[in-house]
Amino acid sequence: MASPTFATTTQRIAGEGSAAWDIHYRALDMAKKGDDIVILSVGDPDFDTPLAIVDGAVSSLRDGHTHYSDHRGNAELRHAIAHYHNQQTQQRVSAEQVLVVAGAQCGLYTAAQCILESGDEVIVPEPMYVTYEAFLGATGASIINVPLSPDDHFQINVDSIAAAVSPKTKAIVINSPHNPTGASVDKRSWQGIAEICLRHNLWLVVDEVYSQLVFDGEHINPASFEGMADRTIIINSLSKSHAMTGWRLGWIIGPEAFIEHAGNLALCMLYGSPTFVQDAAKIAIEQPIAEVAEMRAAYLKRRDTLLEALEDTPGVKAHKPAGGMFVMLDIRDCKVSAQAFAETLLDEFGVSVLVGEAFGPSAAGHVRCSLAVDEHQLRTAAARIKQCAAHFLKN
Numbered sequence: 001m002a003s004p005t006f007a008t009t010t011q012r013i014a015g016e017g018s019a020a021w022d023i024h025y026r027a028l029d030m031a032k033k034g035d036d037i038v039i040l041s042v043g044d045p046d047f048d049t050p051l052a053i054v055d056g057a058v059s060s061l062r063d064g065h066t067h068y069s070d071h072r073g074n075a076e077l078r079h080a081i082a083h084y085h086n087q088q089t090q091q092r093v094s095a096e097q098v099l100v101v102a103g104a105q106c107g108l109y110t111a112a113q114c115i116l117e118s119g120d121e122v123i124v125p126e127p128m129y130v131t132y133e134a135f136l137g138a139t140g141a142s143i144i145n146v147p148l149s150p151d152d153h154f155q156i157n158v159d160s161i162a163a164a165v166s167p168k169t170k171a172i173v174i175n176s177p178h179n180p181t182g183a184s185v186d187k188r189s190w191q192g193i194a195e196i197c198l199r200h201n202l203w204l205v206v207d208e209v210y211s212q213l214v215f216d217g218e219h220i221n222p223a224s225f226e227g228m229a230d231r232t233i234i235i236n237s238l239s240k241s242h243a244m245t246g247w248r249l250g251w252i253i254g255p256e257a258f259i260e261h262a263g264n265l266a267l268c269m270l271y272g273s274p275t276f277v278q279d280a281a282k283i284a285i286e287q288p289i290a291e292v293a294e295m296r297a298a299y300l301k302r303r304d305t306l307l308e309a310l311e312d313t314p315g316v317k318a319h320k321p322a323g324g325m326f327v328m329l330d331i332r333d334c335k336v337s338a339q340a341f342a343e344t345l346l347d348e349f350g351v352s353v354l355v356g357e358a359f360g361p362s363a364a365g366h367v368r369c370s371l372a373v374d375e376h377q378l379r380t381a382a383a384r385i386k387q388c389a390a391h392f393l394k395n
Contacts, residue, residue, distance in 0.1 A: 012137035020130045020358030023342055027352030038381040040369040041352040043179065043325045045243040047298075050291040053242065056283040060276035069272040072263045073100025073251070077278045080285045081251050088211075089221035091229060093253055099262050100273050100281075102248040104209045107235040109135045110269075111252060114261045115203050115233070116141040120170040123161055127154070127359030129179045129207075141170065147362040150330060153319050154181035154362075158192035165196065171203035172196070176219070177210040180359045180368040181328050182321020187220050194225040197232075204232045209250075212241035212292075214323035215300045223253075230255050240325060242284045242292055249273060249281045299325060302371040302378055309382030315389035325371045328356065329385070332365035334392040341388065342367050348391070349384040 024041035031037040048054075072078065078095040085093055101107045108131075116122055118140030124132060126145035136143050144164050148154040161172065172193060176185040185193075197204045204222060211219045223232035237250030252262055266272075284292075303320075306327055310318050317330040331341050338355045345367075346352050356363030369381070 009138055012140065013134040020354055023346060023352055023354065027346055030346070030350075036350050037346070038351045038373060038377050038384070040373065040381055041354050042372065043240070043370050044245050044372055045240065045295065045325075046372045046374070047243040047291070047295050049243050049247070050284070050289045052287060052289055053244070053280045053284045057276045057280035060279035065275040065279060067275065069275045069278060071267045071270065071272040072259075073098065073273065074275065074278050077282050077285075078251075080282050081253075084285045085234075085253055088219075090224035091221050094256075096256050097253055097259055099252045099254075099259050099266060100278065101250050101252060101266065102270055102273060103239060104207065104235050104237040104250040105131060105135070106248075106270070107237070107250050107252045108132075108205070108207060109138070110262050110265050111205050111233045111235065111254075112136055112139050112141075113265055114258060115171055115205075119168065121166060121168040122170060123164050123172045125156060125161075125174065125178075126361070127180055127356065127363040129175060130358055132173070136173070142168075144169070145360060147360075148181070148183070150319070150328075150362065150366065154178065154183045154328070156183070156185050156189045156193070158189055158196070161193060162196050165200050165202075169200060169202060171205055173205045173207070174222075175207040177208075177214060177321070177323030179210065179324060180326050180354070180356070180363065181319060182324045182326055183319075184214060184217055184322035185220065186217060190220045190222045191225060194222055194228050198227050202231065204228065206232060206234045208234060209237050209240055210324040211236065213296055213299055213325065215303065216320075216322040219323070233258060238281055238284050241296075242289070243295060244281075244284070247277055247280070249277050299371050302373075302375055303327060305375045306369065306371070306378045306382060309379050310385065313382075313386050313389060315393050316385060327369045327371065328363070328366050329353075329369060330366050331389065334389055336392045338363075338365055338367050341392065344391065345385065345388045349388045351381045351384045351388075 078098040081098045082093050082095045116139040120141040121144050122141050123144045146160045223229050233254040239245040315334040319328045342355050353367040356366030
């Protein structure tokens with residue numbers, strides 16, 4: 001008897017990126033068995049969520065806020081997000097331009113579903129975060145990757161983006177600061193991207209979950225450029241900035257017409273975020289929380305610690321990230337694939353990293369290190385990375 005078939009969507013969301021985590025899960029298993037493993041393969045903050053935020057959620061629960069919420073996000077939180085965005089950028093938005101979602105990943109999926117369909121093309125710089133292939137592919141649109149050169153520290157090349165535009169192009173998706181490379185788009189490049197969008201009537205989707213972790217330069221909001229507010233969709237969350245990855249609270253900011261469509265999708269998919277989580281998020285956004293600045297300072301210090309520890313390491317060159325939680329290491333001089341380097345680094349030296357190719361072919365010969373461990377562990381990891389590089393250089 002024949003079995004019922006699956007929708008073709010299931011094939012489009014099963015991208016190769018899902019295999020990127022295999023080495024991370026293997027590292028977790030080794031650590032659970034008691035092996036001495038430094039895990040640099042995931043961007044989950046090692047800090048606890050600040051106590052004021054946790055207390056806010058507990059109080060909300062005790063006050064009985066456990067029922068249905070507004071599927072768009074409660075009005076108080078949407079007003080708070082709009083005010084927060086207004087303070088952080090040059091763009092003025094209202095609560096009607098905000099949709100609360102279950103984390104930035106959900107926001108990206110929602111945005112793609114509302115603006116892309118089969119036959120469209122969407123331009124994405126590559127390397128790109130591992131889930132991009134799936135959430136964009138789910139729409140049936142074709143991903144047109146624009147390579148970022150490691151020899152230029154993975155900086156955006158506006159001319160390359162312009163050259164990738166075709167009559168089928170519907171949108172450009174930009175992540176800044178960038179995961180996995182930590183590169184940040186500067187004002188001049190944003191201006192160039194804005195001009196491309198205006199010239200070709202394109203959407204611009206901006207993933208800025210690391211916008212509060214910019215160390216060098218400043219974070220630019222492209223919606224603030226003339227003519228861009230009506231075509232820019234911004235995705236953000238509290239996951240990284242406030243150590244709230246497990247809370248699943250993010251938001252989308254965009255034109256009111258887009259938010260209306262996105263709200264319809266949220267109604268049939270999410271049916272609202274838990275009120276007690278939203279109440280905690282409102283505290284995170286509105287109250288001055290010392291731990292947030294302390295965490296940012298810690299990430300900066302960790303970045304500099306790792307860069308210093310790996311300086312002048314034969315076979316290894318670190319790209320200095322302008323922001324985010326990761327450092328990309330160029331190990332091409334070791335004359336071995338990133339996969340072989342990462343597996344040996346884990347199995348023989350006890351450090352887990354992600355392989356650059358998981359994010360795209362332009363990251364070949366690179367591995368990604370997370371800054372979500374303390375300085376002592378980073379120094380330990382750096383010493384082991386040096387040993388691993390020396391192992392390959394002598395063979």
